[in-house]
Amino acid sequence: MKSDLVLYNTLSRKKEVFKPIDPEVIGMYVCGPTVYGDAHLGHAKSYVSFDLIYRYLKHIFPKVKYVQNITDVGHLTDDADEGDDKIAKQSRLEKVDPMAVVEKYMHNYFRDMDALNVERASIYPRPSGHIPEQIEIIEDLIKKGYAYEVNGSVYFDVAKYNEKHDYGKLSGRNIEEMMEGAANRSLEGQSEKRNAVDFALWKKAEPTHLMQWNSPWGKGYPGWHIECTVMSQKYLGDNFDIHGGGLENAFPHHECEIAQAEAHTDKAFANYWLHNNMVTINGQKMGKSLGNGIFCHELFSGDNFQLDRAYSPMTVRFFILQSHYRSTLDFSNEALEAASKGLDRLQKGVLRLENLKASNNSTIDVKAFEDELYQAMNDDFNSPIAIAKLFDGLKWIAALEKGDERLTEKDLAHFKKTYHTFYFDILGLKMEKNEGTKNEVLDDVMQLVLAFRKAAKEQKDYATADQIRDKLKALKIAVKDSKDGAEWHFED
RNA sequence: GGUCGCGUGGCCGAGUGGUUAGGCAGAGGUCUGCAAAACCUUGCACAGCGGUUCGAAUCCGCUCGCGACCUCCA
Numbered sequence: 263m264k265s266d267l268v269l270y271n272t273l274s275r276k277k278e279v280f281k282p283i284d285p286e287v288i289g290m291y292v293c294g295p296t297v298y299g300d301a302h303l304g305h306a307k308s309y310v311s312f313d314l315i316y317r318y319l320k321h322i323f324p325k326v327k328y329v330q331n332i333t334d335v336g337h338l339t340d341d342a343d344e345g346d347d348k349i350a351k352q353s354r355l356e357k358v359d360p361m362a363v364v365e366k367y368m369h370n371y372f373r374d375m376d377a378l379n380v381e382r383a384s385i386y387p388r389p390s391g392h393i394p395e396q397i398e399i400i401e402d403l404i405k406k407g408y409a410y411e412v413n414g415s416v417y418f419d420v421a422k423y424n425e426k427h428d429y430g431k432l433s434g435r436n437i438e439e440m441m442e443g444a445a446n447r448s449l450e451g452q453s454e455k456r457n458a459v460d461f462a463l464w465k466k467a468e469p470t471h472l473m474q475w476n477s478p479w480g481k482g483y484p485g486w487h488i489e490c491t492v493m494s495q496k497y498l499g500d501n502f503d504i505h506g507g508g509l510e511n512a513f514p515h516h517e518c519e520i521a522q523a524e525a526h527t528d529k530a531f532a533n534y535w536l537h538n539n540m541v542t543i544n545g546q547k548m549g550k551s552l553g554n555g556i557f558c559h560e561l562f563s564g565d566n567f568q569l570d571r572a573y574s575p576m577t578v579r580f581f582i583l584q585s586h587y588r589s590t591l592d593f594s595n596e597a598l599e600a601a602s603k604g605l606d607r608l609q610k611g612v613l614r615l616e617n618l619k620a621s622n623n624s625t626i627d628v629k630a631f632e633d634e635l636y637q638a639m640n641d642d643f644n645s646p647i648a649i650a651k652l653f654d655g656l657k658w659i660a661a662l663e664k665g666d667e668r669l670t671e672k673d674l675a676h677f678k679k680t681y682h683t684f685y686f687d688i689l690g691l692k693m694e695k696n697e698g699t700k701n702e703v704l705d706d707v708m709q710l711v712l713a714f715r716k717a718a719k720e721q722k723d724y725a726t727a728d729q730i731r732d733k734l735k736a737l738k739i740a741v742k743d744s745k746d747g748a749e750w751h752f753e754d
Numbered sequence: 755g756g757u758c759g760c761g762u763g764g765c766c767g768a769g770u771g772g773u774u775a776g777g778c779a780g781a782g783g784u785c786u787g788c789a790a791a792a793c794c795u796u797g798c799a800c801a802g803c804g805g806u807u808c809g810a811a812u813c814c815g816c817u818c819g820c821g822a823c824c825u826c827c828a
Contacts, residue, residue, distance in 0.1 A: 439756075585767055600766060604776090607791095664793085
């Protein structure tokens, strides 16, 4: 059951049965963030998605080595600020060293990911710490004739590579068409390159460039594809299981990674390529130029003009997991609100599980329930289906409480374990009761207040009882009556 | 312009050649002094137009709409 994992491989554009190189240790590399700004909703979707994948792989296989880079070497901005890289630009803006920019936003990234209950990867390598390794591979590529130096910069010779390999196999591109297209398009650009489709392995640095290193070709800095090739192979080997990243990076970034790696080793690079889709906001794409970006910390605080209120990290995580990682996810307050309420109900169900009593026979097929959950996850990590199954199970929890359904002690334990495994371990959800400021003294005081209210109710003094409840509500404390007496909790 | 993907009910979002996705909201009900919660029941769908088929929302074509990538470059 657990071994029939099927995943969608961008390389083949099909779902394939996952066959690990070594079932004892799975290797996975995922392109991480460039840390020049805070993590936004798009990062949240991406890294929650790969966290789900990581958690499920860890659940199935003995060990998973998960490597995620933290890009700290500047790369050019996408806003037509030619020649200025993102980190350097932010560095000038903040008037601090580039590495201070990196340090600050890297910590913010971890802070936000921790809040989302994203588990830490095994290794977070940084390109700036792997300059010698990058230079080494570039030298090897030059030696093998796949790269050439011009004027202090080094470029990858795509046409040469394509003679014996298939450039474009990941993104479904055809090199001839690309060369034609390039010829018809920009006449300007890098005249240093032999061919428009070639890409930089090493760039000569202007004296004003903030980040630069010595190399056999003079002062410069690495191209933006080589870091991932180098670091994935260094920590996972020449050939490894899974490489993940955002769909928008499939071309050219991932395509170039493959070219560099396979030219260097003449072996297959990653066996499976997984790409997650993006976030839209009210049906529109999220983008700096549109001014509709939302940072994670803004979601958690509600401090953004597009947000009606704050949404807890678990609400955001649950919202993301309710759609498939390969689908686009449309953000709206309505959708977040729905996720918040749904998660609340599911969470209460998981808590209610604890009070169920065993019977001497079972009327529910727990094994079938468990199998359905595994089937969902085995089908390319289909968390929306798994979540739907957990909601279906809620009906049983209610029926078990009423005695309309029964479970033996053994089956009940199995049922609980199944819920816990999927809810906590695989989906990575955690209880998020707003109890941060609850403490024993306050609880004692509340018991006192509730005792007075109970006395008022017994004397049918509902005006007083309701007043107590209303005043407490104003203090963000909700009181709920039930058969077993009154309960209280903080409101969001 | 080129390559690729998507378009599901009020909202979000799975899935499939013929059978209930699920959540939220809505409607009705149980419970309750009231409220809340919980539980039960329930309405609403597959962008448009053609084609293949006994049968398509699911396959094919076209149209419209949306998105990613196509330049040095996370």
